[in-house]
Amino acid sequence: MGTMLQQRGLKTGEVPETYNIIHPEIIKEIHEEYIEAGANIITTNTFGANELKLKNTGYSVEEIIISAVNIAKEAKGEKYIALDIGPIGQMLEPIGTLSFERAYEIIKKQVIAGVKAGCDLILIETISDLYEAKAAVLAAKENSNLPVFCTMTFEENGRTFTGTDPITMVTLLEGLGVDALGVNCSLGPGELLPIVEEILKYSSIPVMVQPNAGLPKIINGETVYDISEEEFSKHVQIMAEKGACILGGCCGTNEKFIKKLVSEIKGKSPKVLENKGYTTVCSPSKTVILGNGVKVIGERINPTGKKKFKDALKNNNIDYILTEAINQMEAGADILDVNVGLPEINETEMMVRVINEIQSIINLPLQIDSSSSEVIEAAARIYNGKPIINSVNGKDQIMREVFPIAKKYGACVVGLTLDDNGIPSKAEDRFKIAEKIVNTAKEYGIKKEDILIDCLVLTASAQQEEVMETLKAVRLVKEKLGVKTLLGVSNVSFGLPNRELLNQTFLSMALVQGLDAPILNPNNKTIMDVIKSFKVLANLDKEAKEYIEANSNVEVKQDVQPINKGNLKDIIIKGIKEEASQITKELLKTNDSLTIVDNYLIPALDIVGAKFERGEIFLPQLIQSAETVKNSFAVIKEKEVLENKKGISKGKIILATVKGDIHDIGKNIVKVILENYGFEIIDLGKDVPIEKVVKIAKEEDVKLVGLSALMTTTVKSMEETIKALKENNVQCKIIVGGAVLNPEYAEMINADYYAKDAQEAVQIAKKIFNIV
């Protein structure tokens, strides 16, 4: 459509959808040309007909979409009308600032208008962000009964701009229950072939392709595409032979391309794709296939029996949870289990927040672990990708609650082999429960490859005779039901000495039985070594490549440098981060926390700060020292938590990057340095709504609020935040900073203080909290 409109005088940057109102005859003519050429489906001129892109046109979404569908209806000839929905134009969180729910609402409006106007199907296309695809498909399916097609756009490297590969797209979209999926735009049909092949390798549902007319070239300032109708249809035919069944064109193509293609494929029937049967889970940029080697599910994000973790949940200490996630990823986990259930907190809110935060920095698929179906639904909805839900069991009630959620969001589900009578002692009886779970899932339309069975590990100390029953059940489930299995390994050793040894042995035994995904602590090297060695012996790690690599420098690693005891000050000044915790631990044996802070940390920081002011060291060195102090502080805090002491706090400070702004690094620098000086920081993050700053400042009775903005455009929202704080009579001082600010500007927007850097922020904070 775009190409056709440009040929008919659409100016660069002009909103094409306005033509539905000002030049309906042109749009109708284009539709008729395509119908004449033999197209079965025509797409409405509504690619960008969303409220954001239409904002300055003077037309509403409804007006544009209804007129577009009406024009398509009026076009002569037989056809189906596809309501065309392109990308919103703004990037969703966490890459951008548009929230998932807002994106959903924007697209919902388009869908409702299209349905009202009488379109036949919904086509979501040219999407590069998987999260946007999810929002769009949900909006389409929840607000219409029409078929939904969704295609994404890929680069030559086989990924979308935001890093999604074909298998990941298939995993998400097929799970969400679209009627067809595929690729459009991107490249010419020749370049697209490998991507289409990859999609066909994994998709069990109809695949659609709409390539460009080759690659763009600029000739005399005009964009032209470089292949002919003949060449185009030759390549697209190859795709059809391989299994693509909805075909068309994108940029640079016109009705002649379609005509040629139609004439070539006339009389041929579309190839029906078989069910591929893969068990896949994904994040936006990574898909894990279960059953393809051993996949480790990290168990550490779970408060059960962990005082520090519980404390982190109660205090909204998301960084603590993120560190757990990062450590497990670095230790080799493939999937992370996420459980944040604690009676004192709002589990739904916390689960959503933790998932968003984890997904903003790491790309391992997640397993949503909760006993509440409300939490599971909220999490499955906002999760970016295809998650695992942990769990259902043989009880009818729980399956009734959870299976519809799993079906709707296309998740895998863990089924535990227990029911109202508890855990059967015999393998055969556990198998029966597994069978019931798989069969019930089927009634909800959930394929068996999306069910993972956990045959439940019992402790050898209490139920020794049943350990082997679990393993036997694993084998039965694998062989007779053909579904994937997982097990929480470390339960086996509970109550016995040298637990690691039992865990290792049990894991080896379970892997031999065909266990696909052990749930364990990946930070435990010995247990991960069992998996690495198993992979060699089971012929999974070909030529023992991974094993050799992991074990070739074992000796070097043991060469730990001797610690220079008692020299914490020097270590901070030099910024040797790695050594700070050990030395602090040593010091804590003979000193109390406050002595260490006042005699070591703060004096060292003052020296570093002075050096920075004199220009003797530069910012990275300052931060390196600050992070050294942070490590030292972490040890002190850990001790305080364990001893139930109230932590050191020299005053509570809120820090926030203001609404609309996403530049976080400056604020984070100020945060680490203020924390170093013993201030307690409530970090509200970036793009923080004005109301949130006011609310938290009031609730926490905060005396100092630090606001950061990096853009001239967002200083405006800084000003509004300050205004709101003052209007709501929050009794606090406000300090501002950021690249575009200066003392004059700060005064103009009514801030109390301006800090040019983190060091100056410390001086101001000290003054406000009367610290000498």
Place this chain on the structure above:
Amino acid sequence: MINLEINRNEVLRYLGYKKGDIGESISQLIDECIEEIKKYSNYKYTYIVLKIKQSEDNIELLKSNLILEGSDILHHLKDSTMCAVLAVTLGSLVDTKIKFFEKTNLTKALILDACASTAIEWVCDEASHKIKEEALSDHDLGITYRYSPGYGDFSMDIQPEIINALEAQKKIGLTVTETNILIPRKSVTAIIGFQDKNIISIHPGCKTCNNAKWCQLKKGGNYCGN
């Protein structure tokens, strides 16, 4: 595509380095970060060239709906008859990685950020070079230096229109927020005028900057390159 280059001295300059010993560990970290940014970057640029119509208070880019306003951009294009509208980006993986290291190693995040800023300047230079060649070969003209929204009184409000006119989302994956922030973050848009090749156009450094009076970099004898 040519391999991305990152000038180490530029990285140091972005980090506010003035004098003194940077130490072995930071020095190594900088080298490491330079390599990582090269790996994470998936740089792309796109541009269009349009004839322009000057008037008293604005410049109209013909065959488009772009209208440039502000005395500084008018001055910048005073000798031009056409101009290029350019957008460049390093891609979103760079943002994700910087965000990751903000949680695990702030020192590294800071250095990666500086490396990415250096890298995007290099991409801008590459694109400008290409545009310069095109101006010369197609029109026998030279070019001005790059002028971006946010310089002088050239408002950032034009950002969405530039992104839209370039179809930057479709072509290079570049978008803009409601507050005119470019996403991915390491991205730039700019206007480059085509003018008589004998006129020499040099970036005036801090003179056009609104924040010159307070700038910390400038006080250290540096300039941010923007």
